[in-house]
Amino acid sequence: MSKLSEDYTIDELMVVTLARQFTDADIMLNGTVSYIPVSAFMLARETHAPKLTWVAGAVGVDADPGYIVGNTLDPTMWKDCVMYLPQISDMWGYVHSNTLETFCIRGAQIDKYGNVNNSVIGKDYHRPKVRLPGSAGMGDMCSLHKKIYIWSTTHNPRTFVDKVDFLAAPGYLDGGDARAKLGLRNGPEVVVTDLCVMDFEPTSKRMRLKSVHRGVSAKQVQDETGFELVTPDHVLETPAPSVEEIELLRKKIDPKNMRKIEFRGSKTKV
Amino acid sequence: MAAGKENKVMSAAQAVGMIRDGDTVAIQGMGTQMSPLALVREIIKARKRNLIAAMIVGGIGLDWLIAAGCVKKVMAIIVNLDEFGMANAFRRAVEAGELMMEEYTEHQMLTRFSAGCYGLPFMTTQSGIGSAIVDLHPDTTKVIDCPFTGQKVIACRALTPDVCILHAHRADEVGNVQFFPKPIWGDVDVFPRASKKVIVTVEEIVSTDEIRRTPERTGLPYFKVDAVVPVKYGAHPCSLFPRYNFDRQVMERYAAESRTPEGTQAFLEKYVRAPRTQEDYLDLVGGSTMEARIQSFWS
Numbered sequence: 001m002s003k004l005s006e007d008y009t010i011d012e013l014m015v016v017t018l019a020r021q022f023t024d025a026d027i028m029l030n031g032t033v034s035y036i037p038v039s040a041f042m043l044a045r046e047t048h049a050p051k052l053t054w055v056a057g058a059v060g061v062d063a064d065p066g067y068i069v070g071n072t073l074d075p076t077m078w079k080d081c082v083m084y085l086p087q088i089s090d091m092w093g094y095v096h097s098n099t100l101e102t103f104c105i106r107g108a109q110i111d112k113y114g115n116v117n118n119s120v121i122g123k124d125y126h127r128p129k130v131r132l133p134g135s136a137g138m139g140d141m142c143s144l145h146k147k148i149y150i151w152s153t154t155h156n157p158r159t160f161v162d163k164v165d166f167l168a169a170p171g172y173l174d175g176g177d178a179r180a181k182l183g184l185r186n187g188p189e190v191v192v193t194d195l196c197v198m199d200f201e202p203t204s205k206r207m208r209l210k211s212v213h214r215g216v217s218a219k220q221v222q223d224e225t226g227f228e229l230v231t232p233d234h235v236l237e238t239p240a241p242s243v244e245e246i247e248l249l250r251k252k253i254d255p256k257n258m259r260k261i262e263f264r265g266s267k268t269k270v
Numbered sequence: 271m272a273a274g275k276e277n278k279v280m281s282a283a284q285a286v287g288m289i290r291d292g293d294t295v296a297i298q299g300m301g302t303q304m305s306p307l308a309l310v311r312e313i314i315k316a317r318k319r320n321l322i323a324a325m326i327v328g329g330i331g332l333d334w335l336i337a338a339g340c341v342k343k344v345m346a347i348i349v350n351l352d353e354f355g356m357a358n359a360f361r362r363a364v365e366a367g368e369l370m371m372e373e374y375t376e377h378q379m380l381t382r383f384s385a386g387c388y389g390l391p392f393m394t395t396q397s398g399i400g401s402a403i404v405d406l407h408p409d410t411t412k413v414i415d416c417p418f419t420g421q422k423v424i425a426c427r428a429l430t431p432d433v434c435i436l437h438a439h440r441a442d443e444v445g446n447v448q449f450f451p452k453p454i455w456g457d458v459d460v461f462p463r464a465s466k467k468v469i470v471t472v473e474e475i476v477s478t479d480e481i482r483r484t485p486e487r488t489g490l491p492y493f494k495v496d497a498v499v500p501v502k503y504g505a506h507p508c509s510l511f512p513r514y515n516f517d518r519q520v521m522e523r524y525a526a527e528s529r530t531p532e533g534t535q536a537f538l539e540k541y542v543r544a545p546r547t548q549e550d551y552l553d554l555v556g557g558s559t560m561e562a563r564i565q566s567f568w569s
């Protein structure tokens with residue numbers, strides 16, 4: 001066991017926690033503004049999952065940019081890849097045929113069944129209170145049998161809502177077997193936020209608290225969540241990163257601290 | 271309708287003359303890369319109106335077009351400035367009810383274009399089953415049963431834009447267009463083939479003999495191209511990989527100034543409307559200092 005880090009920050013904990021979800025068998029794609037997952041893929045490859053495949057920006061197969069240079073869809077991310085994946089024929093082919101089985105998403109609203117919305121805030125889609133960027137690849141991935149990893153740097157009642165205003169990316173829909181009934185396999189697995197880690201209760205498919213980050217209480221998480229979380233009697237603390245993981249992240253993978261861009265709207269200061 | 275083998279080199283202003291008010295225009299681009307932005311500036315100067323912008327990812331160029339009042343409807347999967355945040359003119363226009371956003375999942379959008387390429391009335395995808403996105407536009411996407419297995423699939427109606435605008439690395443005079451690397455992005459792949467007219471801006475014009483040396487790099491043959499416009503740094507402030515990077519300074523300035531409508535208009539006035547030529551524009555954004563800024567991808 002390598003020494004545990006004592007001076008890690010929340011962005012780093014989120015990356016490490018997400019990285020530990022992935023294995024050598026995973027083939028990961030990334031989309032826009034995805035610094036936390038991209039850092040996690042790169043870290044997993046440097047530590048416990050050296051054979052994990054990362055298709056950088058959904059284009060550069062098994063790329064090795066060394067560190068995060070610019071944004072997560074930038075061609076700099078494709079460096080030293082073995083192939084540029086043509087989008088329509090190949091990338092979407094592998095996605096539909098389930099050769100690629102996992103995807104990471106973030107959204108402005110996430111509800112208790114893991115449905116995600118990054119399109120509009122407000123009940124009228126055509127006259128929204130807030131027009132958000134749009135669903136990008138999440139509407140695809142969530143309906144194409146993927147195991148979905150959700151991350152969010154803004155764990156608050158505005159992001160974690162009872163029901164999404166617009167159902168862009170289907171999680172477990174209304175819970176229970178609603179997703180399966182539509183013929184959709186897999187779905188949201190884990191949610192990693194700036195406060196905690198959550199998963200989904202197997203029968204009801206409701207979001208369930210799994211561990212809280214250092215210094216955060218279960219009550220605090222509940223107060224920052226817009227619906228009632230399934231909360232076990234004993235909530236663990238999210239395992240701390242190792243010194244090695246933190247060094248890799250700070251010095252090698254993201255020395256420019258690009259991942260901190262994702263905390264623009266977060267109360268958590270990193 | 272195939273284009274001929276004649277010389278198609280023309281100015282940006284001449285090429286933009288092919289676009290009529292109300293046209294559906296397929297615009298290549300991503301948040302920070304490969305977009306025909308010199309041509310977009312020309313469209314704004316020509317005061318085109320009521321355009322329908324069809325994109326996968328709408329970025330800074332789309333935001334300019336919206337701010338300039340050229341666009342009545344956007345068809346896309348996402349509109350943002352990537353790491354620079356929200357596309358503010360887009361956001362304000364939709365929130366004010368002045369702009370329609372017809373949102374698709376990525377594969378629905380690509381499938382609409384693909385059907386357009388083949389001349390089919392529609393093609394299908396699985397993408398978006400269970401999402402409310404499919405219900406947003408019953409005229410173009412519909413859940414149907416597979417006639418063989420009964421499985422639910424989404425029929426995506428063919429999209430055949432009036433014009434497609436692209437920026438590429440180089441072309442010859444008749445319009446054989448080369449990309450390095452060859453088309454991998456969905457927009458460069460299906461946008462031109464689905465469109466009725468294709469306008470391509472390129473960094474340089476080379477001879478057909480030069481093209482024949484590396485046919486594996488040609489992404490579009492002359493018979494699908496209607497106009498070739500030489501424009502150096504034609505994607506600026508976005509990147510043209512691997513030739514030049516995006517211009518962080520200009521992207522950041524626009525992201526900051528576009529936070530208010532006044533700031534957006536001031537930016538448009540200064541960087542889009544005032545420069546008479548591409549040379550004026552390049553001088554304005556820094557000339558040789560700009561070139562130095564976007565030289566390297568690694569910093």
Ligand SMILES: CC(C)(COP(=O)(O)OP(=O)(O)OC[C@H]1O[C@@H](n2cnc3c(N)ncnc32)[C@H](O)[C@@H]1OP(=O)(O)O)[C@@H](O)C(=O)NCCC(=O)NCCS
Pocket residue numbers: 030031032033034104105106107108109118121130132133135136137138158159261262264265266355356
């Ligand atoms: C989630 C996301 C929209 C946040 O954007 P951001 O620019 O980093 O952060 P901000 O928190 O500043 O949000 C932008 C705006 O939306 C508003 N907003 C965000 N969430 C909101 C919500 N739930 N309700 C109301 N407004 C909201 C913010 O208030 C802000 O507007 P303001 O500047 O007027 O205050 C953005 O990171 C994103 O699109 N992520 C998607 C990543 C992803 O899933 N990629 C893979 C799929 S391809």
